[in-house]
Amino acid sequence: MSNDEAYFIGVDVGTGSVRAGIFNRNGLLVEYSEKTIQTQNLAEDFYEQSSQEIWEAVVLSVREALKLSRIDSTNVRGIGFAATCSLVCLDAKGKPVSVSPYNNDDYWNVILWMDHRAVEQAERITATGHRVLKYFGNKISPENELPKILWLKENLANNFKRVEHFMDLCDFLTFQATQSTTRSLCPLVCKSGYLASEQQKTEQQKSRLDDTSGWDETLLQEIGLNELVKEGYRRIGIQVAPPGASLGNGLCETAAMELGLKVGTPVGCSMVDAHAGGVGILGASKEQNTLCENKEYLYEKFEERLAMIAGTSTCFMASSSKPVFVPGVWGPYFSAMIPNMWLSEGGESATGKLLEFIVTNHCQYPFLAQLASEKNLHVYEILNYVIFLLSKEPKMTPEQVVSRIQSISASVMKQQMNDVFTHSSLGEIKETKNNDTKLCGEDFSLKCLQLTKNIHILPYFHGNRAPYADPTLRGMISGLGMDNSVIALAKLYFATLQALCYGARHMVQVLNEAGHRIQMIYLCGGGMASNELFLEQLSDSVGCPVVIPVQSQYSVMRGAAMLGAVASSYFSSLPVAMEAMSSVQQIIYPKGQESLVKRHHDHKFQVFLRMYSDQIAYRNIMGQSL
Structure with missing residues (x-):
C-alpha cells in the first residue's frame, strides 16, 4: 500500500451532532458526514442524551462518509474518536442506565457536559480543600465527572448501584469500537481528578505500581465515594492509556461490520473534543513540508500557542513544559493533550x-x-x-x-x-x-x-x-x-x-500573568473561525495574531483522525502527526500598540472587568435583604 492510499477517520461527537471525516496523510478532509442527536432537557440545568443514539449516529456518519468518498475501506489505516466531556452510565452488560430523575428511562443514560445539576456537590467537593484540587484551579466545576457521579449516588441510588462503568463519552466510543474498557488519560485527568505525573502522587499511590495509582483514594473517600475505592476503582477505570495509543485488537467484529471497516483496524485512545481540537490545530505552521522530529523545538513552539476551540462554548488550551498554576483555571493537567506537557484549560461556558x-x-x-x-x-x-x-x-x-x-x-x-x-x-x-x-x-x-x-x-x-x-x-x-x-x-x-473577545483577552491575561508565554491564538470552530468581523475584533482586542488553520471547521475531526494515525504507527508520535497533518490558512494581525483601536478596546475591557465587580457588589447588597 502506497502512502497516497493512507486515510484516517476522525469522529467528533459534539453537543448537537456527530460528524465523521476521512482525512488523507496531509490532514486534508476528503469527505465527511454529519447526523444530528437529541438532548433531553426536562428541567433547568438538566441536559441528557442517549449513548445508543450517539453510537447509531456514529455508524451512519462513518458509513455515509465512506460511501461519498468512494474510498476502499482497506485503505483506512486507523480511526480515532473525540467527544464532549459527558458522563455515560452502563451496566455490567454494557447496557444503558438512566441518569434522569424525571422519567427514569434507561435510554437517557448520558449526563451532558453542560448539565449543571451537580452545583451543590461541586461546591462540597471544593470545600474539602483537598490537595488534588490544586490541579483544578482549586475549584471543581459541576461539569466535571466526580460531582455528577456523586449526584447520582445521592439522588438516584438504585441506578447508581446498577452502574458498572462510569465512562466519559469519548471512552464509551472506543469501548463500542473495541470492547476495551481502557480509559483515556485525557478525560480522566481533566474531568475526574486522575493524577498522571509521578510528582503528583503520594507514596501510597506510587506503591500500587499500576494504572490505579493515578487515583487518590483520600479524595474519593472524603467526598463520599468510598465504594469506588473499595471496589478497586473498577467502575471508573483500572486500565489507562495516553491519547493515540492503540486499543485492544483494533475494531472488534461487531463494530467493524457496523462501520463498514476491516476487523482489526487500529483504534486510537480517545480525547475530549476540545482537546482533540487543540491537537488538530496547534501543529499548523506557515512553512510547508518542514516535518520535524525535534521534540524540544516542537514543544517550545507549542508553549507560545493558545488553542481556542470555539463552538457552543469555547475552550482555551495553554501548554507548558512545567506546571503552571492559574487560579480559577483547570489544571495544570499532565499529558492530557500533548504528551509530557502540562495543560491549563480555561473556557467560556456559552459563546x-x-x-x-x-x-x-x-x-x-x-x-x-x-x-x-x-x-x-x-x-x-x-x-x-x-x-x-x-x-x-x-x-x-x-x-x-x-x-x-x-x-x-x-x-x-x-x-x-x-x-x-x-x-x-x-x-x-x-x-x-x-x-x-x-x-x-x-x-x-x-x-x-x-x-x-x-x-x-x-x-x-x-x-x-x-x-x-x-x-x-x-x-x-x-x-x-x-x-x-x-x-x-x-x-x-x-x-x-x-464581549466574547474580551473573555478571550481575560483568559490570555490571567494565563500569562501566572507564567504562560502565549504569543498567538490558534482558532478553530465553525462560524466563529470564518466570521471576519469576529476575527478582527479578537485580534485587536487581545493584541496578538490569530491563526486560522486550513479547514479549521474540521479541526476536532482532524485531531481525532490523528489519534487513529498514531495508533496505526503511521506517525511515530502525536506531536509529529500534529505537525504533518495541519497547516496555516490565514493569520489576522492586530493593529499597532499605539493605535486608537487598541486604546478603545483597552477602555472597553476595563468596563468588561468592572461589570463583573458590579454584579458581585449587587449580590452583596441583596444578601443583606430577605
Missing part, C-alpha cells in the same frame, strides 16, 4: 450558544432569517453587512438599511465584505478595489467600534467557567434603549462578539 440566544430572541430575527434564507446566507452575514453599512453611513435609518440589504445581491455583499476585511485583517492602510467602499483598515475598525461605544455586555449567561470558576454568574447588558429595529439588533450582535 456560539450565547450569540444564537441574543440574535434569535430579538423581534427582528424572523425577518432576517427569511431574508438570509432567500439570499442563501447566514443571518450573521447579514448582520455583519449591517455593521459594514453603518460604518460607512452612521445616520442610515432602519428603513434605508433594510432597503439596501433587500436590494443587494449576496455575491456583491460578500465581495464588499471580503474587500474591506482582506485589508483590515492585515492591519494595513489600503484602498479597497470597490470605489464605493473606500475604507482603510484602522478607519473601518474605528467606525465600527463607534457603533457599540456605549453598549456593554458581560457574557456570563451560563455562568463563568474561567477564570472566576463561578457557574452562578449571569449575563449583563448595559446601554439598551427602546429601539428594536434591525440596526439595534446588529449593534447588540456586534457588542456580543466584542
